[in-house]
Amino acid sequence: MDNGDDDTYIVSNSSRLSMTNPKLYMNARLSPISLTYYAFCLRNGNYKVNLHFAEIMFTDDKTYRSLGRRIFDIYIQGELVLKDFNIVKEAGGVGKAVIKTFTAAVNNNNTLEIRFYWAGKGTTDIPNKGVYGPLISAISVVNSENGTGISLGAMVGIVVAGAFVIFAIGIVGWKCREQKNKMEQDLKGLNLQTGTFTLRQIKAATNNFDASNKIGEGGFGSVYKGLLSDGTIIAVKQLSSKSKQGNREFVNEIGMISALQHPHLVKLYGCCIEGNQLLLVYEYMENNSLARALFGPEEYGLKLDWPMRQKICVGIARGLAFLHEESTLKIVHRDIKATNVLLDKNLNPKISDFGLAKLDEEDNTHISTRVAGTYGYMAPEYALRGYLTDKADVYSFGVVALEIVSGRTNTSYRAKEESFQLLDWALLLKEKESLLELVDPRLGSNYNKEEVMVMINVGLLCANASAAVRPTMSAVVSMLEGDVVVPRLVSDPSVSNNEMKEAMWQKYQQSKQQNRSGSQKESISTDGPWTASSNSAADLYPVNLDSDYLEKRSLRS
Template sequence: MDDNSNTDSFIWTNKSALAMKNSELYMDARLSPLSLTYYGFCLRTGNYEVKLHFAETMFTDDKTYSSLGRRIFDVYIQGKLVLKDFNIEDEAGGVGKEIIKKFTAVVNSSTLEIRFYWAGKGTTDIPEWGVYGPLISAISVNLEKGSSISTGAVVGIVVAVAFVIFVILGIVLCKGHLRHKYGMEQDLKGLDLQTGSFTLRQIKAATNNFDAANKIGEGGFGPIYMGLLLDGTRIAEKQLSSKSKQGNREFVNEIGMISALQHPHLVKLYGCCIEGDQLLLVYEYMENNSLARALFGLKECQLTLNWPTRHKISIGIARGLAFLHEESRLKIVHRDIKATNVLLDDNLNPKISDFGLAKLDEEDNTHISTRIAGTYIEL
C-alpha cells in the first residue's frame, strides 16, 4: 500500500542527531501506512504498565516541504481505544521531541495486544506517499507489583476447577442429560476457549425468561434476545432453536473462532451456556442492531445514514476483514458477510458477527473453497 522506496522495510531511521534523553530509542521507528500490531505472549495474569515511546522524527519544523506533514492515528490496548486522533508532534510540542504515554493493561488470558491504526486523517502524500500512518519508536511492558498470582495459587485453582468439572460431569451423566450434548462436549474438549461461561438461570434472569418484548432479532442460528446482567452489562443472547439451520458443529465453530479474536470491528463474545437442551451464546449488545435493519428494515427502524457515516461503516468492515485475513494470529475466512451480520453500536461503528460458517485459512492451503457456504438468496 502506497509503496515507497524509503519505507520498504517499514522502519524509519532518523539520520540527524536527537537532543532528547535516551535518544537511541528514537533513532529507529516502526512505520506503516495503515496499521501496526504488537503481541506479548505467555504473560502471567495481572496488571501491566505499558509505556509507548513516540517522537516525530520524519517530519521537520523548518520551512521545507517536509514540515507540512501531519500524522494522526488511534491506539488500542487489549481492544480498548486509549488514544484517539493522536498527533505525536502536537502532543510532544514539536518534532524531534519525545512523548511517553503510560497505560495499565489487564492480562487475563496470557496475551497482550497493542494496535496502532491510521485514523483516516492528516496528510496522505506530504512529504511522501506512505509516511502518514502510525509511527512508534519503542514499547516497554512491565508487570505491576502485587498483581501476579503465585504458582501455588495457580495450581490450587486448576485442581479445584478440575474437581468441580469432574463432579458436574458425573451428576450430568447420572441424570442422563448428555444425550446429543456428549458430542458437543467432545467438540469443545481441547479448545483453549478465551471466553466465559453462563448458567441458564443467569440467562433467563437477564432476558426475563426470554420475554418476547426483549426479542431483537431472528437469524439462522435462532432468536436473539436483549438482556441485562446483574452487574448492569447489557447483552445480546443468541438461542439455538430446534429449527435452526446451524447445528452443534456451527455452534462450536462460532465459539472457537470468535473467542480467540479481539478487534474493534469484531463483535465481542462474552461467553456461552450449554445446559440441558439449551445452546446459548452471549455477546456484547449493539444498540443499533444490524446494518440490514438500518438500511432495509421497517420504516420506523431505518436509520438516516449520510455518506460520511456510510464511508465510516464501509472502512470499519474492511478493517475487520483485513484483521481476519492478514493481521490475526489465526487467519480466518468469514464466508457469510452480509448486512445482517454487520452490527452497529451506539456510535454507528460496525462490528462483524456470526462466525458459524467461518473457516481457518491455513497457510499451506488455498483460501478457495469448493463447498458452497453462506446464505442462499432466492432471486
C-alpha cells in the same frame, strides 16, 4: 419369582431356527414381571417402532418344555397398545418370528419408552419352573419424518423390576449428561478463552426469554436483549431446535470468535450449554444491524448520512483485513452481508455470526468445501465449484459496499415484476457512465462525489467475477481512505454472469424434469441462508434466472 434359580434376564435358543434373519432371534431378553426399554435424547417427531418376537424357550415336542403359555401386555409411551399378547399364538408356533409395528410420538421429554408387562395371565411357575413373563428379541425404531433409524444396540435397554427402577433413573441422567458432556468436551478441546453462563443467569437476564426482549431472528435462532446482575447489557443468541446450523457450527462460532479481538468484530462474552439449550452471549449492539438501518421500516431505519456510511464501509473493510491478513488465525467468514454487520451506539460496525467461518491455513491455495452462505452475496467460483479463498469474502464485501451507497439490498423481489439485481444495475450504469444514479435518493445532494465514486468503483472491483482481479482487503482499506488509486476494472463480470446463468439454466431444466417425475420436490429459496445440499436450481446458484433470460433460452433450445 422365587424359584431359587440365578436371576438371569437373557435366554438363548437351543434349537435350529428357520425364519429370515435367524441371528436376530437367537437370544432374547425376558423378565418375570416388567421389562422396559428407553431411547433417550431423541428429536421430537413420530417414530415407527418394530418389535421382534420369537418364542425360543418353548419347544414343539411332547416334553414338558412344550407346555406353558406366555401372555403379557405391551405399552408404548405409557399407553396400552396390545393386550394379552401371546407370541406362540401370533407367530403360529414356537421358533417362529412375529413382528409388531406401532407408531410412537416423541414430544418435549425427548424420550421413547417401550414396556412389556405381565398382568397375571398365562403360566407362572409350573411345569417348567421357568420365567413366563414378557420376552423380546429385538427392537428397531425409525423416525417417520426423515427415515433415520435407531438400532437396538444404540438404545438403552433397562429391565425395570423392583430395585431396577432406581438404576433406570440413573441411566436417564447418565445418557443426557453424556450428550451434554460431549459438547463440553468439544468446547474444552478448543481451549476457549471465553466465559460461561448458567441457564438460570440467562433466564434472569432476559426475563425467561420474554418476547418483549426479542431483538432479532435468523437462521441460527432468536436473539434476545438481556441485563446481567452487574448492569451489563447483553445480546443472547439462542440456537433454534429447528436450525440447520448444528452443534458443530455452534462450537465453530465460539472457537473462531473467542480467539479474535478487534474493534470491528463483535465481542463474545461467553456461552451457556445446559440441557438442550445452546446459547451465545455477546456485547449488546444498540443500533442492531446495518441491514435494518439501510433497508428496514422507517420506524427502525437510521438516517445514515454520507460520512457515516463511509465510516461504516471502512470499518467493515478493516475487520475483514484483520481476519484475512492480520490475525494469527486466518479466517474466511463466508457469510458477509448487511445482516451480519452490527452497529454499536456510535454506529461503529462490527462483523458478527461466525458460524460458517473457515480457517484458511497459509499453505492452502484454496479450500474445497460444502457451499454455505446467503443468496446474492456469494462469489461465482465458490457458489459453482466450492472453491473457497478469502476472495469470496472480498466479493461479498463488494456487494455490501454497493448496498451502502444505494440504500438498496442486492436482491429484492416485487409481485408481478422482475427481480432487482443491484450488481447488474451498477454494471449497466457504469456502461452508461451514470454511476451517480446509484446513490441513495435519501442522501439528496449531501455527499462527497469523489468518495462516492471511489466506493462504487471499489465495490465493483471487489465483486468482479474473476477472483484474481479482486484486491486484498488491506488494499481496499487504502483505496477507501484515499491512499491508493482504485485500479480500472479490467474484466467484465457480466461475461461470467452469463456463464453462470447458462449453468443455472441446465440445472433448472433438470429440476423441472425431476419435479414432473415426482422424484424430488421443488424448493426455491429467495432469501436467507442456504446450502448446496439443497436440490433446487435457485439454491445452487446465486444468480437470478430472470424471465427474459428464461424466455430467450427457451427459444434457443
